[in-house]
Amino acid sequence: MATQEPETNSLVTTEVSSDGTGRESRPDETVVSTRDLDVYYGSDQALDRVDIEIPEHKVTAIIGPSGCGKSTFLRCINRMNDQIDVCRIDGDLSFHGKNVYDDDVDPVALRRKIGMVFQKPNPFPKSIRDNVAYGLNIQGFDGDIDARVEEALKGAALWDEVKDQLDSSGLDLSGGQQQRLCIARAIAPDPEVILMDEPTSALDPVAASKIEDLIDELVEEYTVIIVTHNMQQAARISDKTAVFLTGGQLVEFDDTAEIFENPDDQRVEDYITGKFG
């Protein structure tokens, strides 16, 4: 993978990490941003003038009551909503400053950079190896596919459990393993951002906790944007939290600790403390 040195900026103090990796702490770089983002399904508005700047190499949690537009927001980021005929988008949504809805953006190439993992694990009815290699094959990857498959399965904390059965069907794995397989499939093409829509809500607590640990590791290399209905999960795993409320408004976006301990908006406090939603 091409590793880019972070830009040094004389106004920002960079500290050399003490963990021996040589990685420097970086100023927050915005990877995905929106300005006045409106989304409609026919005449129904699902997102209402959303402004957000999502930082790189962080976990951003998206929370809010059912129907407030969380999945809609996630799908806008890698243009999955293109596939919904009645869906219309206004405003700006940028990836590294480039509007993803510009005419010259290829949605397939965009999805290679911004992968997605869904609520229900959805491996293809193919071998474990072919599931992970799927995106690489589509893009005509001509490197060492087996090495990339191994790397992705290791990155998804699944390698040790499946390394002797790469030719068996992905569908024969447990639910938690299937979800990690889907994460391996998402990271194999080496994306920058991984969108996750309630990735643990169909899993038992042990499998869910493995995915949470994995997210903590993934964020070293990727930016993770995760929708969750589970407040404890959002509080545990995310750096930033965005709270959407009914009507598709982004009501508050801040450091996760601020949102959970000291929210500005009374509606956010009510939602978090379970008074509504």
Ligand SMILES: Nc1ncnc2c1ncn2[C@@H]1O[C@H](COP(=O)(O)OP(=O)(O)OP(=O)(O)O)[C@@H](O)[C@H]1O
């Ligand atoms: N394909 C679609 N066609 C028409 N309306 C849709 C479509 N998808 C979502 N909507 C509507 O858009 C609004 C936001 O839906 P969305 O699925 O984004 O909410 P959500 O916050 O993810 O909800 P949940 O927590 O239940 O998953 C809802 O009113 C929903 O009915």
Ligand SMILES: [Mg+2]
């Ligand atoms: Mg949803």
